[in-house]
Amino acid sequence: MSLSEQKTELKKMNVPFFKASISEEEEQACTNVLRSGWLTTGKETHEFEKEFAQKINSPFALAVNSNTSGMILAMEALGVKPGKAVITTPYTFVSTAASARHLGADVYFADIEKENYSIDPEKIEEILKSPHGKNVAAIVPVHIAGNVCNMKHIMELAEKYNVKVIEDCAHSFPSKTSLGFAGTIGDAGVFSFYATKTITCGEGGMVCVKDKKTAERILQMRLHGMNRDAWDRYTSNKASWEYDIVASGFKSNLPDILSAIARVQLKKADILDAKRKVHVKKYNDAFSKMDFVKIPPTSEGDACHLYILRLDLLKLKCTRNEFASMLQEMGIGISVHFIPLFHFSYWKKLYPDFTKEKFPEAEKKFQESISIPLWPDMTEEMTKYVIQAVKEIGEKYHA
CATH class of the missing domain: 3.40.640.10 (Type I PLP-dependent aspartate aminotransferase-like (Major domain))
Structure with missing residues (x-):
């Protein structure tokens, strides 16, 4: 059975990647x-x-x-x-x-x-x-x-x-x-x-x-x-x-x-930022206990625009793309930040020596990273669902 055919044990819930906080x-x-x-x-x-x-x-x-x-x-x-x-x-x-x-x-x-x-x-x-x-x-x-x-x-x-x-x-x-x-x-x-x-x-x-x-x-x-x-x-x-x-x-x-x-x-900027940080703390607390993911680097004072989750692919029997697809199948909106520019045809044609081999850190992070939902008005249930989904997939495909 392919990864895309695997069934989740969680009750499916739709969590958009982002929704603007408009009043x-x-x-x-x-x-x-x-x-x-x-x-x-x-x-x-x-x-x-x-x-x-x-x-x-x-x-x-x-x-x-x-x-x-x-x-x-x-x-x-x-x-x-x-x-x-x-x-x-x-x-x-x-x-x-x-x-x-x-x-x-x-x-x-x-x-x-x-x-x-x-x-x-x-x-x-x-x-x-x-x-x-x-x-x-x-x-x-x-x-x-x-x-x-x-x-x-x-x-x-x-x-x-x-x-x-x-x-x-x-x-x-x-x-x-x-x-x-x-x-x-x-x-x-x-x-x-x-x-x-x-x-x-x-x-x-x-x-x-x-x-x-x-x-x-x-x-x-x-x-x-x-x-x-x-x-x-x-x-x-x-x-x-x-x-x-x-x-x-x-x-x-x-x-x-x-x-x-x-x-x-x-x-409302400070309020919106504080709301994001509530979700970030919950993510960090949960993901820091999972050995197959790495929490994003942050410093005090950083805004929380994205939550970029890094997979430890040495501890997983699936790729980033497969992991991302399973999250999407579970109703979770995801993105990837970013596709490095050396993957795009315009830049490869413009600069023929602009290759992934010359930028090993950028390529490595790209292959490991998934941006998961983070927005001010996410509910506690949504945050918990995302955490549980990541945990379930990681445990199921742990190397």
Whole structure:
């Protein structure tokens, strides 16, 4: 009998991989914007920027329509262009590296650390010391699942080799370290408010920067290179048709209707994070007693965006894919974070020497990892069911 045909002893229960925590407050915020007559970027977005900047102690916060748009804007403002390159990890969502390619820059990849999913500073320095190092404009660390990279070491490298640091903070609001909040340590930090993130407005992002000149460049480039946004043009005493185009910009602004949702979510951010951490503790307590799984690496202050469960495949008579399929058959939503970029045809064609053999830690983690349900409004019964399902499968297929 194949693994897919095996029957579970647990009473089946449906546990989605994720469900956003949305209440009447978010609904009312949307209604207020709809009734205001102003739907695009305006007062709500400007207030959201101020509130977000205050929350994480950032000098400047600029709202955008996605993390990807934010990454492109931050990279462009900090000198990523044709003839230049960024260093990032292959263990990330494709947009991190693709953002550099959209600007005509190259991407150099550094493997992740052995004990976690974070980019390895030692591997970063190997690239910076190589002939390729002279082309590097920025290091782009990715704070996977809310676990912040070794930013102290990365910032030391940036200073030593005179390169910028752009933090990919898609997973890491509101992660905080001894150096400050994630997204405020480097030259720029880019957040995501996609549907599954720690706060959400469906789609959206925020770019946080320290430098006024960088902020001004991003502000211009996020809306066609205009020197005035629509809110200014249509609410100012100046003629609304007067503006200048100072560069060939993008269309990356966040509309008020989404900002209104995000403002409500931001007010509840600490509550939502605390709810996630209740489930994380239950997972950690249970899984730490099972020898065929490893709990995710975390530090105090990390946000809990994902719960990435690592299988010890030496102690199991099944693969990660088979284990994941059995969880799905039991009604449990799962995902895999991430498929390393060297598995994708675009990157393999672009860089023929970009192979899994050169990134053993990224490949190993990929083969071992499953992301299991983690969201604020999960019930205690759901958490227990996921734990019992993992336990049952692990015990049944223990080597």
